[in-house]
Structures are given as C-alpha cells and as structure tokens.
Amino acid sequence: MNPKTDLTQYDHPSVTVDVLVFAIMDDQLKVALIKRGTAPFKNSWAIPGGFVHIDESLEEAAQRELEEEAGVKSVYLEQLYTFGDPERDPRGRVITVAYYALVPDHDIPLSASTDAREARWFAVDDLPPLAFDHKEILQQALERLKSKLEYSNIAYSLLPSKFRLTELQQVYEIILGCQLDKRNFRKRMLSLGLLEATRQLDKSGAHRPAQLYRFKKRKMMIFR
C-alpha cells in the first residue's frame, strides 16, 4: 500500500500543529519530546504535535496538544513559524504550524499520547537526533526565545508567580547561555518598573532570606 495515499489523494495538504514545550528544570532549559511509536521515524524523538481539526483554530489545536502532552492550560503560547517544505514528511504533503509554550513549573509530568511510545524532557543542549525537520524547528524556537527574552517580559512565564531576583537572573543566564552581573541585572530589571516586591520572604535556605517579587502584569509586554 502506498503510504502517500491517505495524505495526498485529495490534493490538499494536511495541516498539523507542533508544540515546543519549554521549562526550566535542574538549572537547564528543557524541551518536551515524544518517542514516535509509528513509522516514519519510528522510535525517533520528535516534537509533539497533531492534526488540526477542521473546526478548531490553530491556537486551539496547539492548546489541545499542550494539554494532552503536558496537562497544562493557560500557559504562554505563541505561534513560531510555519514549515511547509514538500519533502519534510515522507508520507506526503504535511504543512506544520509550529508553536512554542513556556511552562512555569519545575516538575511537569508528561503523558505519552497517541503515536507516542514515551515522552520525556530533554535539556536543549543535549538532544537526541530528531525526526523530520524538527531540529530546524527547535533551533528557530530557541532563537526566538533568546531574542524575546531581551526585549520583552516573557521570562515571567517560566517562573512561579512569586520568585527571587536570583531566580529571574538564572532564567536569563540559562537561556542566553552567559553569566550576568548581579548588580547590573537587578538595577535594570527594577528600573523597568514591571516588578513589585511582595510582602513575603523566601526562607528556604540556611542563609539570609530573599525578597520575593512578582510581575505586575502577567501578559507579554515589549520594551524596546
């Protein structure tokens, strides 16, 4: 049986969404991947995704994937790019609209869903070979994430609602891949006026407790 049959017989491409789910875990930026249970690329790791239903919007489809995969709702979700090379899927013409999501928690269990044998978090700088053009998609997501970190407040979406300034700085350092000066970082963050101190202290360590802050608005803002 020709594997292309079910995808191209109508001359309409299939449309999928792929969702890159990012989180900070163990002081690393991690991405959720699934191990494919079916051909093509059976047993390869891939970005979770699926077909767009005929009556749902692209964003709804991405939300649905996100919930199936990581069980999370109301997290940061943004359309990344649409990948449509005719050769990107050996089964036939599949156009995928890639989204990326940022989840604040440090300990999200993943569920292997349809087509997936297994789901796991991978540090983005220690990845297995990926199926399809998923390496390129991931690459592009990382670039977007880095640049958006510099001129927006999306970092809030990788943090719990209250956090120490040191934690915020770690998010920046992990994603940008470089060390930042503590004094300059705090000066800059506080001068943006997007943070406010809460009345709480973090007393979790055997040392001076840290002030906890929150973002005034948990909505993406551009500052340039």
Added chain:
Amino acid sequence: MNPKTDLTQYDHPSVTVDVLVFAIMDDQLKVALIKRGTAPFKNSWAIPGGFVHIDESLEEAAQRELEEEAGVKSVYLEQLYTFGDPERDPRGRVITVAYYALVPDHDIPLSASTDAREARWFAVDDLPPLAFDHKEILQQALERLKSKLEYSNIAYSLLPSKFRLTELQQVYEIILGCQLDKRNFRKRMLSLGLLEATRQLDKSGAHRPAQLYRFKKRKMMIFR
C-alpha cells in the same frame, strides 16, 4: 449548492498563501491589492494570494504569487504569520500563510490575475475596506515592518542599489511615520558600518549633488 462543499468535503483544510507587496511610491508606503472578481467578497479589495500547489513549498508559492501579481523576482520576501481561524473564510476552512515582500522600484505595474478584476497600489493609510481578515493581516505586516526597520537593514530592499542618504532617511520616516533628525540619522547609519560610499554623485537637481551610497550586504542583517 452549498458553497462549502468543495473546500471541506475531505476534512482537510485548504492552504493558501497571501502576499503583501510593499513599495515606496510618491513618498508613501503603498501595498498592492486586488479587486475580487468572484464571491465571497466580490468587488472587495483583498491581499493577493492563492492556493499552495501540492508540490511546491510555501515560499515557492509566495514567489509565484509575487511574480504573477507584480512581475518581480528576487525581492525581499519573508513569512509573516499563519492565520487559521475556522470562520475566516465563509466558503469553509482555509488556512493562509501570509508573506510580505518589499520591492525597490517606484513604478511597478500590477497585473490583475485569476479571480481579480483589477489590481492597484494603495497608500497604507488610505485603504478601502478589505475582504476576509485581511485588515488584520495588513496591520500585523505593518507592525513587523516597523519593528524590523529599527533593528535590521531591510530598508535596503525598498531602495535601488545606489541611493542618497536622504532617500534612505525618507524610507524610515515614511514607514515609522515620524520625522528624524538628519544629523543624528546619518551619524547612526554610517556608524553601523553597513553602508559604503560609491564613486558616484546624484546630480539630478539644481543644487549641490549628493553622494550615492550602497549597502555592503544586500542580505538581511540584525543589529541589536
């Protein structure tokens, strides 16, 4: 006859590309629009676009539209965003991948192609009502254009290969919609090191001739 029939009977969405073609003409930013010759939105103005052929990439489809519409090749072309609301086209499920193009010439004749009664340039701040969700698409393209102008060298793609600094400044002023200081503008542009003086002067006016410059690289570069 149910107008949805031909688009949804297979449960696959249709995929189109829409291409926003921008140029500077008469000291205004203009966009190429077509007047639709068929329902829905018959006689409304719309962004030119068409179906993605089953064997061409999205970018190839956009190139093809661009050539059919404006007869231009090798101009700046960038994917903008993918619009996929299930209600965006009354005929059924149509997902469109929007691209925008920047053409350097001041006098591009447009050809009315399939489905179009007429094609015309419109100043972006004097637009007719647009079909579908095309107003939103155009809005988003303008935002992208403005922000990219600030941190990249895409302005080169709206100019001929050699140009006066004054012309370059006009491109910025027209797109950003504000006046810029001539001395500061020139200082900044020259300090970026992306421009080089040619050996030619522009002697077209009854006044002191201007030095002609060119971009060292006619490839999009980010400077941030």
Added chain:
DNA sequence: TGAATAGTGTCTTTCAGACAATATGCC
C-alpha cells in the same frame, strides 16, 4: 562564628537626542 546567599553604589563608556551653520552645484 562560619557558611551561604542577599543586597547594594560608583565610575566610565557608549549611545541617543537636541540643536544650526556652512558647502556646493546649478540656473
């Protein structure tokens, strides 16, 4: 009191922005 992290200020450099006079070529 020692360990561990929190918190803070100054100086320098760089860049953006305000601002106006002179230069050159053509008619």
Added chain:
DNA sequence: GGCATATTGTCTGAAAGACACTATTCA
C-alpha cells in the same frame, strides 16, 4: 547671486557595563 539640497560637530542626559564589599539568616 540666489536657490535648493548636502554635509558636518558639540553638548547633554540616559542607559549599559565593569567592578567588590557589607548584610542577614541559619545551622
């Protein structure tokens, strides 16, 4: 010479970056 545009420099304020010590809590 008059007109029209081209070309050029200084000052000021803001923000980024380099840099090191004190403060606080807990064990």
